Amino acid sequence: MSMGEPTVVEHARGLLGRMFHGHGVAIVITEVEAYGGIDDPASHAFTRTPRSAIMYGEPWHLYVYRSMGIHVCANVVTGPREQASAVLIRAGRVAEGIEVARARRGPLVKDTNLARGPGNVAQSLGISLDDLGTDLQDTDGVHLGARVVDAREVATGPRVGVSKAADIPWRFWIDGDPTVSVYRRSPRAMPTAEN
């Protein structure tokens, strides 16, 4: 990819180590996944629907979706508009408001697991579908902050839980960070070329 603008992959790497502020809780992003939008069969934006329409909109807004009917995952729309690219926040380390995060996640959850996993990130930050479309550059609600960790040790690997294009190494995490979730390949992922 030799485009002039930053690609979604570069955006994903750039989000590592940055603060992500939710409702009374802030995390340091330690694990992300890039989704290429219209060119990526694993992306919700591969087919345009009312749910994914927001990814075609303004960059640096929040895309929230429900997974398995229960869990809620937070994505950063990176643009450009027609590309519908987004970055999924998979894991983070709670840096502010850890008491609030503990209350949301339960008293038995270890601190390193408070925001480990996409659903847990959203839960710790108190993100719900009401936050869909939030301007992440606006410091009022859910928003991105400065980079506080020098993520020089960045590891890459295949994305987790996707059934298509599972071999594209578009998952990035801060190597050695205990809050990073362990790799699990989707059981539905095609081991070889499809029929």
Place this chain on the structure above:
DNA sequence: TAGGCGATGACCT
């Protein structure tokens, strides 16, 4: 209008 599926997470073994 009905059926199938999913960018997970928790729990059991």
Place this chain on the structure above:
DNA sequence: GGTCATCGCCTAC
């Protein structure tokens, strides 16, 4: 490490 719960959204008829 493997299996299962669970429900809204998408697609087809």
